[in-house]
Amino acid sequence: MGLIVRALTRRNIAAIVAGVLLAGAPLIAFDFWLSGLIDRQGQEEVDISAKRAIALAESRVTQVIATLDGLAARGVDSCRPSDVEAMRQAAFDTMPVKEIAVIGPDGQTLCTHLGLPLGQRKMVASEPLVGANWYSFDIIQLENGQPMVRLRRQVGAGPNGIAALVPAFLFLPLISTQGGPFSAYAHIATANSTIIAHIGERPDAVDAAFVANTKSDKFGFDAEISMPRGHVIAGHAKLQWLGLFGTGAMLMILGVFSMLMPRRAPGNPVAEIESALKAGEFVPYYQPIVDIRSGQLRGAEVLVRWRKADGTLVLPGAFIPLAESSGLIREMTSDLMRRVCAEAGHALGCRPALKISFNFAGQLFCDEGIVKDVRKIFAGSPIKLSQVVLELTERDPIENFTETRQTIAAFQGLGVRIAIDDVGTGHSGLSYMLKLGVDIIKIDKMFVDAIGTDRNSTTIVETLVDLAHNMRMDVVAEGVENFEQVMYLRELGVRSAQGYVFAPPLPGKSFLQLVEAIDPRPATATEPKTEMADAQASAQVSAA
Numbered sequence: 001m002g003l004i005v006r007a008l009t010r011r012n013i014a015a016i017v018a019g020v021l022l023a024g025a026p027l028i029a030f031d032f033w034l035s036g037l038i039d040r041q042g043q044e045e046v047d048i049s050a051k052r053a054i055a056l057a058e059s060r061v062t063q064v065i066a067t068l069d070g071l072a073a074r075g076v077d078s079c080r081p082s083d084v085e086a087m088r089q090a091a092f093d094t095m096p097v098k099e100i101a102v103i104g105p106d107g108q109t110l111c112t113h114l115g116l117p118l119g120q121r122k123m124v125a126s127e128p129l130v131g132a133n134w135y136s137f138d139i140i141q142l143e144n145g146q147p148m149v150r151l152r153r154q155v156g157a158g159p160n161g162i163a164a165l166v167p168a169f170l171f172l173p174l175i176s177t178q179g180g181p182f183s184a185y186a187h188i189a190t191a192n193s194t195i196i197a198h199i200g201e202r203p204d205a206v207d208a209a210f211v212a213n214t215k216s217d218k219f220g221f222d223a224e225i226s227m228p229r230g231h232v233i234a235g236h237a238k239l240q241w242l243g244l245f246g247t248g249a250m251l252m253i254l255g256v257f258s259m260l261m262p263r264r265a266p267g268n269p270v271a272e273i274e275s276a277l278k279a280g281e282f283v284p285y286y287q288p289i290v291d292i293r294s295g296q297l298r299g300a301e302v303l304v305r306w307r308k309a310d311g312t313l314v315l316p317g318a319f320i321p322l323a324e325s326s327g328l329i330r331e332m333t334s335d336l337m338r339r340v341c342a343e344a345g346h347a348l349g350c351r352p353a354l355k356i357s358f359n360f361a362g363q364l365f366c367d368e369g370i371v372k373d374v375r376k377i378f379a380g381s382p383i384k385l386s387q388v389v390l391e392l393t394e395r396d397p398i399e400n401f402t403e404t405r406q407t408i409a410a411f412q413g414l415g416v417r418i419a420i421d422d423v424g425t426g427h428s429g430l431s432y433m434l435k436l437g438v439d440i441i442k443i444d445k446m447f448v449d450a451i452g453t454d455r456n457s458t459t460i461v462e463t464l465v466d467l468a469h470n471m472r473m474d475v476v477a478e479g480v481e482n483f484e485q486v487m488y489l490r491e492l493g494v495r496s497a498q499g500y501v502f503a504p505p506l507p508g509k510s511f512l513q514l515v516e517a518i519d520p521r522p523a524t525a526t527e528p529k530t531e532m533a534d535a536q537a538s539a540q541v542s543a544a
């Protein structure tokens with residue numbers, strides 16, 4: 001018996017070794033590939049996050065400096081009512097600023113734009129701000145423990161200075177590059193290495209596989225992002241499961257593995273978006289915009305959806321940030337415009353009063369040749385450029401103000417109108433955005449939600465409507481969900497609104513049926529007349 005075993009072992013040993021090697025090689029290669037993918041994505045994510053953190057901090061500080069310089073130029077340095085009024089206006093105009101104050105010679109707050117009694121404030125750190133003469137960068141702790149950044153400057157030769165308070169957490173991004181909540185560790189520090197703000201737990205040195213450090217050339221800030229490797233691995237749980245399944249199959253049948261390989265999803269999210277673009281998986285949905293005085297349809301906003309081959313529909317929050325950071329947003333937006341021309345060109349072209357809005361990422365306004373591209377796309381379509389609206393969000397900082405303003409002017413020269421989206425949520429502040437010379441402002445859902453519950457919000461909407469009317473701009477209210485809000489908005493003088501109370505974003509076919517039902521036109525030879533409107537959507541709109 002022992003002899004047989006020994007003989008068998010000797011005879012088969014070479015075959016067994018060859019088999020294990022043959023089966024094991026692809027398995028090791030797969031693991032190697034997966035690990036490489038994780039490394040690349042992890043490092044890419046922290047690098048981009050660190051750059052975003054610096055861009056955010058720089059834009060916050062630039063905004064505050066512009067505001068304080070404006071006040072200093074006007075000689076605001078006392079608690080006189082006229083100075084407090086100027087501070088109040090400046091605080092309202094500069095979104096991240098929570099308080100503007102007059103500061104005495106020894107650093108104590110003398111009064112604030114709010115005119116309220118001051119709570120206890122503790123100065124935690126203070127240093128001159130690199131890159132901005134006159135300025136000190138202080139870190140203050142309020143009575144409730146909240147850390148605030150205080151930017152402070154002298155005004156002329158007088159004893160007093162002025163300062164603005166911004167919550168320290170606003171110096172770090174709260175959303176990850178993938179669109180979800182920011183879940184890595186991040187901190188931002190001053191030129192003297194004092195931590196301004198941090199998010200999350202700093203991973204142990206052993207875990208922290210991905211670390212990025214970026215320095216601000218402008219103000220000397222330092223951003224550090226670190227993310228445990230396990231974090232990226234967790235994000236690939238599905239892929240790992242697939243990998244396990246794949247490698248199991250490899251061990252059983254090497255040939256099957258090689259046949260499955262090309263069909264496997266690439267796993268790199270940017271590559272996935274790229275191939276989905278090629279496959280035409282990004283499709284337009286249309287959310288009606290309604291005239292709340294007459295109930296008539298005024299047009300629609302195009303909202304992109306990723307319709308995957310398996311039928312799942314992915315919302316833009318999950319892929320737009322990556323499309324923007326990878327530069328694919330330009331092709332995605334052009335493709336979307338072409339699709340809208342093909343799908344809704346006839347319906348919109350024969351109803352010139354209807355407008356069609358596209359979300360236009362801020363970076364596209366700095367993209368050379370974009371105006372020409374858009375003109376070309378619509379040149380072959382019945383949709384006139386005067387029907388096109390481009391929405392620029394206030395949510396993200398403007399990368400290059402001068403270029404953006406020039407591109408906006410060039411679009412307007414063609415008859416295209418420009419809207420500021422998400423007004424009230426932004427990094428930039430409305431007064432800054434208005435310098436871009438836009439035509440429409442879209443009031444964010446946040447203020448619409450607060451209608452009827454919060455007096456302040458009504459005042460803000462009222463102020464925005466007044467401002468818009470004075471500057472001959474149109475106003476659109478977003479995210480309107482109930483009739484109480486419709487009534488309020490109507491009373492406040494808002495003309496147009498969109499939201500679930502009228503209709504959700506609709507697929508092309510339903511939107512076209514709705515347009516046809518509201519405003520029937522004779523069918524053309526090429527386009528058969530659509531039947532009845534989508535019952536639900538039509539009921540919702542006509543209820544307006």
Ligand code: C2E
Nearest residue numbers: 303304315316317320359360361479480481498499500505
């Ligand atoms: P947005 O431009 O502010 O679009 C409005 C969002 O609010 C849409 O979300 C819409 O479905 C949703 N919405 C509309 N009415 C209501 C309502 O009454 N209640 C509630 N709760 N939500 C409502 P969606 O489609 O998920 O789009 C999210 C964001 O993605 C958009 O926000 C826009 O910033 C961006 N986005 C969408 N399509 C594009 C695109 O083609 N290009 C770019 N760059 N961004 C896009």
Ligand code: CA
Nearest residue numbers: 301359391421
């Ligand atoms: Ca929008």
Ligand code: CA
Nearest residue numbers: 421422442478
């Ligand atoms: Ca919006």
